[in-house]
Structure formats: structure tokens, C-alpha cells
Amino acid sequence: MSEPSLAALKARDPEALAALVDDNMPRLLNGALGAGLSRADAEDAVAETFAAFFGQLERFEGRSSLRTYLFGILYHKAHHIRAKAAREQGHDDIEAVFEARFKEDGTWGRPPKGPEGEALDAEARRLIADCSEKLPEAQKSAFFLKESERLETEEVCNILGVSGTNLRVMLHRARLRLRECLERAWEAGS
Amino acid sequence: MGMPSCREVYGLRTSGELERCSWWLRMGASLHMAMCAHCRRLARQLEAVGAALRGHLAKPRGDLSALRRRILDRLSRG
Numbered sequence: 001m002s003e004p005s006l007a008a009l010k011a012r013d014p015e016a017l018a019a020l021v022d023d024n025m026p027r028l029l030n031g032a033l034g035a036g037l038s039r040a041d042a043e044d045a046v047a048e049t050f051a052a053f054f055g056q057l058e059r060f061e062g063r064s065s066l067r068t069y070l071f072g073i074l075y076h077k078a079h080h081i082r083a084k085a086a087r088e089q090g091h092d093d094i095e096a097v098f099e100a101r102f103k104e105d106g107t108w109g110r111p112p113k114g115p116e117g118e119a120l121d122a123e124a125r126r127l128i129a130d131c132s133e134k135l136p137e138a139q140k141s142a143f144f145l146k147e148s149e150r151l152e153t154e155e156v157c158n159i160l161g162v163s164g165t166n167l168r169v170m171l172h173r174a175r176l177r178l179r180e181c182l183e184r185a186w187e188a189g190s
Numbered sequence: 191m192g193m194p195s196c197r198e199v200y201g202l203r204t205s206g207e208l209e210r211c212s213w214w215l216r217m218g219a220s221l222h223m224a225m226c227a228h229c230r231r232l233a234r235q236l237e238a239v240g241a242a243l244r245g246h247l248a249k250p251r252g253d254l255s256a257l258r259r260r261i262l263d264r265l266s267r268g
Contacts, residue, residue: 017265021258026250029257034247043257050261099197106195111228112235120238128242140247147240148248165206172204175236178243182235 003066010057021050024067027149028074034144035078036137049074068155071145075159085138085160085170092136094177112179114186124182131181139174142167193218196229203233 003023008016028049032042052073053060060069075081103109120128132140138160145156146167153164162170194202194215199222202208208219223229 012266014262014266017262021261021265025258025261026254029251029254030247030249033251039251043260046257047261047264051264054265102197102200106197108196108228112232114231114235116231116234120242125242125246128239129246132243132246143240143243144247147244168206171240174243175240176204178239179232179235182239 006057006060006062009054020066024070025050027067028070030148031071031074031141031144032078034137034140035075035081036140037078045074045077048077052077064155067149068151068159071149071151071155072159075141081138081141082161084136085142085162085166087138092173094173094180097180098176112183114183127182127185128178131178131185134181135174135177139170139177142170143174146171193222196222196226199223199226199229200232 004013004016004019009020025046028046029042032045033039035042037045049070053070056073064072101108101110101112115124135143142156142160142162145151145159146153151159153167157164157167160167199219202211202215202219208216211219223233
């Protein structure tokens with residue numbers, strides 16, 4: 001969907017307002033839920049994001065897309081996520097868990113198990129949905145913004161306050177953590 | 191230079207350093223991937239898991255009509 005014009009939004013044109021909300025509200029809600037907010041808090045944060053956007057509309061110069069700008073406001077409100085992103089740049093247990101799979105000579109001591117998984121079956125996708133609830137919120141937010149919303153790396157880094165390298169590490173750790181979670185389920189089921 | 195080990199290939203691929211490595215090292219890593227079923231499996235699983243998570247996080251969450259009404263009411267009041 002194309003973005004409504006700024007002029008129409010400033011004039012509070014009902015069609016432009018509806019287009020802005022319809023296109024962005026579900027995305028923002030998913031982002032807020034991914035950031036660890038409860039459903040009620042997430043809905044409040046989304047409503048406040050739109051209200052704040054209209055409060056700042058005169059200053060909005062269109063340098064970023066409306067969507068990126070809205071996510072910036074949302075994650076500013078969910079500021080705990082930026083603090084978590086900053087903390088999660090350091091050591092993560094999942095790296096050590098994975099590192100322990102290698103032998104001293106760098107070959108696999110405990111190779112990855114499970115299907116090769118070009119297309120995961122419905123059960124595996126359900127498990128991923130469950131396992132994703134245990135992902136650190138900052139990793140989930142990074143993954144959501146970069147992979148689901150497909151925002152540019154620079155935009156995601158600005159929103160979360162992390163460097164490009166750290167963003168890459170967070171995305172990798174999210175995948176790694178889910179894969180480990182899935183493997184435990186595969187092992188338990190086999 | 192010998193072929194990189196499983197751990198080295200894993201590290202190069204996940205850190206994103208592979209793209210910046212020498213041609214020889216990239217060739218070595220590609221050759222390793224072609225020969226090592228475990229490393230191939232891991233790469234494919236990580237990709238598949240990423241695709242599934244992408245879809246899960248983007249899924250619509252329940253009925254949004256009340257929230258939509260609430261937002262539009264507030265915005266139209268100015």
C-alpha cells in the first residue's frame with residue numbers, strides 16, 4: 001500500500017488517516033508484542049505511537065518512511081528494549097552452548113541433528129512459535145524489524161541503538177537459539 | 191593453506207566475515223560446505239528456522255477492529 005500524502009495527513013483527511021492506520025497498526029502491534037509488552041500494553045503503546053506521530057507531524061520531514069518513523073516512536077516508548085539490546089551485545093550463553101559442540105580440532109563433536117529442513121513441517125513451525133516466546137526480547141525485536149518488516153540495516157540500528165555488527169550477531173543468535181530449541185524437541189520425539 | 195575446519199567455517203559464516211575474506215579462504219569454505227553434510231545441514235536449518243520465525247512474527251494477532259476504532263477516534267478529534 002502506498003503511503004498517504006503528508007498534506008492529507010496534516011489536514012486530517014479521514015481516508016488518509018484510515019490508510020495510515022490500516023497499513024501500520026498491525027505491524028506496530030506485532031512489534032510491540034515482540035518487544036515483550038502484554039497485549040493491553042502493546043495496544044496502548046500503538047495508540048500512543050499514532051498520537052505522538054500526529055503531535056510531531058509538523059516536524060516530520062519525510063527523511064525516513066512513515067513506517068520507519070512510527071517504529072522509531074514505538075521503540076522509543078518501549079525504551080526498555082533499547083537497554084536490553086545494549087546489554088545483549090555482550091556474551092550470550094547460546095554461543096557457549098553451540099561452541100561446546102565442536103571438538104578441539106574444530107570438527108563436530110556433536111553434529112547438528114534433525115531434518116535438513118528446506119521446508120519445516122507444521123509441527124516444527126508450531127514448535128518455533130513456542131520457542132520464539134523464549135527468545136530474548138531485543139533479539140526478537142531485531143529479527144522482527146530486519147527480517148519480517150525488512151527495514152534497512154541502518155534503520156534497524158537507529159531504532160534499537162546498536163551497530164551493524166551487533167545487529168548481525170543478534171539475528172544470528174536468534175536463529176541459533178531457535179534451532180537449539182527445535183533440536184531438543186526433535187531429540188525428545190525421536 | 192588447508193581447508194578451514196567446521197568451527198572456522200561456522201564462525202566465518204555467522205560473523206559475516208566470510209564475504210571479506212581472501213578468495214582462497216572463501217573457496218576453502220565453499221569446498222568444505224560441499225563436502226561436509228553436518229555443516230550443510232546446520233546452514234539449511236538456520237535458514238529454515240529464520241524463514242519460519244519471520245512468518246510467525248509477521249502473523250496478524252487477533253481482532254484489531256476495536257483498536258483501529260480507538261486510534262481513528264482519537265486522531266480525528268485532533
